[in-house]
Amino acid sequence: MGETSKRLLSALVMVVFFLVAFLYAGFYYIDLFFFGGFIIYFGLREFYDFSHREESQAFRGIGYFYSLIIYLVYYFQFMGVQQNIRPPSWVLDISGLFNTSGFSPVIALLVLLVMTSFLLQIIKRPLDGALMSVASTVLATLYIVIPIGHFLLLLGLPYGEYYVFLVCVITIISDAGAYFGGRWFGKNPAGLKVSPKKTWEGYVTGNISAVLCVQLLNYLWITFASDTELPLGLLESILLSIVISFISVIGDLAESGLKRDAKIKDSASIIPGHGGMLDLADALLFTIPSIYYYFKFKEVLGFPV
Amino acid sequence: MGETSKRLLSALVMVVFFLVAFLYAGFYYIDLFFFGGFIIYFGLREFYDFSHREESQAFRGIGYFYSLIIYLVYYFQFMGVQQNIRPPSWVLDISGLFNTSGFSPVIALLVLLVMTSFLLQIIKRPLDGALMSVASTVLATLYIVIPIGHFLLLLGLPYGEYYVFLVCVITIISDAGAYFGGRWFGKNPAGLKVSPKKTWEGYVTGNISAVLCVQLLNYLWITFASDTELPLGLLESILLSIVISFISVIGDLAESGLKRDAKIKDSASIIPGHGGMLDLADALLFTIPSIYYYFKFKEVLGFPV
Secondary structure (H helix, E strand, O other), X not given: OOHHHHHHHHHHHHHHHHHHHHHOOHHHHHHHHHHHHHHHHHHHHHHHHHOOOOOOOOOHHHHXXXXXXXXXXXXXXXXXXXXXXXXXXXXXXXXXXXXOOOOOHHHHHHHHHHHHHHHHHHHHOOOOOXXXXXXXXXXXXXXXXXXXXXXXXXXXXXXXHHHHHHHHHHHHHHHXXXXXHHHHHOOOEOOOOOOOOOEHHHHHHHHHHHHHHHHHHHHHHHHHOOOOOOOOOHHHHHHHHHHHHHHHHHHHHHHHHHHHHHOOOOOOOOEOOOEOHHHHHHHHHHHHHHHHHHHHHHHHOOOOO | XXXXXXXHHHHHHHHHHHHHHHHOOHHHHHHHHHHHHHHHHHHHHHHHHHOOOOOOOOOXXXXXXXXXXXXXXXXXXXXXXOOOOOOOHHHHHHHHHHXXXXXXXXXXXXXXXXXXXXXXXXXXXXXXXXXXXXXXXXHHHHHHHHHHHHHHHHHHOOXXXXXXXXXXXXXXXXXXXXXXXXXXXXXXEXXXXXXXXXXXXXXXXXXXXXXXXXXXXXXXXXXXXXXXXXXXXXXXXXXXXXXXXXXXXXXXXXXXXXXXXXXXOOOOOOEOOOEOHHHHXXXXXXXXXXXXXXXXXXXXXXXXX
């Protein structure tokens, strides 16, 4: 089987898993929780490998531990805001504590993660590499867990299911469009040292494909989904597609930069045709929080979302 | 003038400045805002110097920029919760946006900081040191700005002024007690490679001094301050003093670890007898958020704070 067909086939399998996980609300979205947890675990593992240097290394145990707690906080927040199922009252009680205004348990946990990493550094590796070890432990959680947590928050918004489709369509089509656009029309290199083979033609194809596919998504959504209206207008959806498509390219290049820095080609080889988890999720790690805060900020300003 | 008297004298000057800044509420605590901003600016500058390596360097401009915005968010949150002055309505409007439940502008800004740092890395320094450059930019803000922001939140709690005295007394007395205890009784090294001269006798003296001085503070507060009651009992105040004193030691050692890693002796020499801003503030960066979340968590659980 060729590389492209392998890539397409394994993408298809994942899309099916993913659709089941986030559209099936039974059992308190526990399948979605594990799907996200799976991405977080392998993503962190690859990131920790990236950060391994002669003098320094992330504090893996404590990183996994705090990442799990932070992810659980997002899961409980999500349980409190989503409208599809009615969780047990103790879950809502915990969620209520986390949704108190002015109290952000995630910031508290990030501060604790910083302090605990420094403590381990002092006790276990007192002399060299302190800054790199502590900083890479903290960045791993910020870079991977916070975005996956925001996936749950995004799904918890009133039009959440539409938003999840929206961000996935933009991100996946931008990437696929750039890949095929580059292969078919690619002539002029974009001049990025971190990814020297990428061409302008590829990026433009990706961006235009994303804009068009979002319009197709909107048409299908209005026609077939239960909602008859969309929470965003035509011009807004075009501009948003362009910006999020651009952000997805940055996410892709960011991960390439990490790999180049670590002198690694693929982040791992757990997904046939794609490489590692981070190779696959890199763009989503940037587009999910971006689109969430766009809609959340609209909501805070009083627009319907 | 000897090193000790220099140290004591400049500490005295700073304490006076500090008392004016946080007890004088006029002009919307603008003096306190600048006092905190001053600490943040010099703290970041020293941290960025620590992170300078052959291949990597923090993104200073973007680090200062996001740090300022995050600090402003804390300032507006503080304006919304403190009870001493009545800010203009537009300030309360902004504060209301930031205090919406489930919306944390600080997390949004941290995510943006990660994304912007990666973007700069790709454009300006595509090849080496990506992880260290991005991670140290992000850690600088988490390590310095978030704690100083929490100082404002702590002051904004109902018993805020007492809490500020409490955390300062524990942190300063722990440090001073360890310094003099080490000089007077120091015999057995604590065996910490990061700070080989520190002794057990010093640490124990610091811890006991902190516990005793908190009881003195409580006595003075009940006798002379306007409140006649304290929001915490005797046993609670003793246990809290011991734990926070221990955390202040970790904060002190964490900064020593950063200096040792960077092969620097003093973080800078802007404060006579103390060295740099981080040499002075290191312990507070850990104790302020710890004590804030202790009381905030009590409040969320329904206890009076």
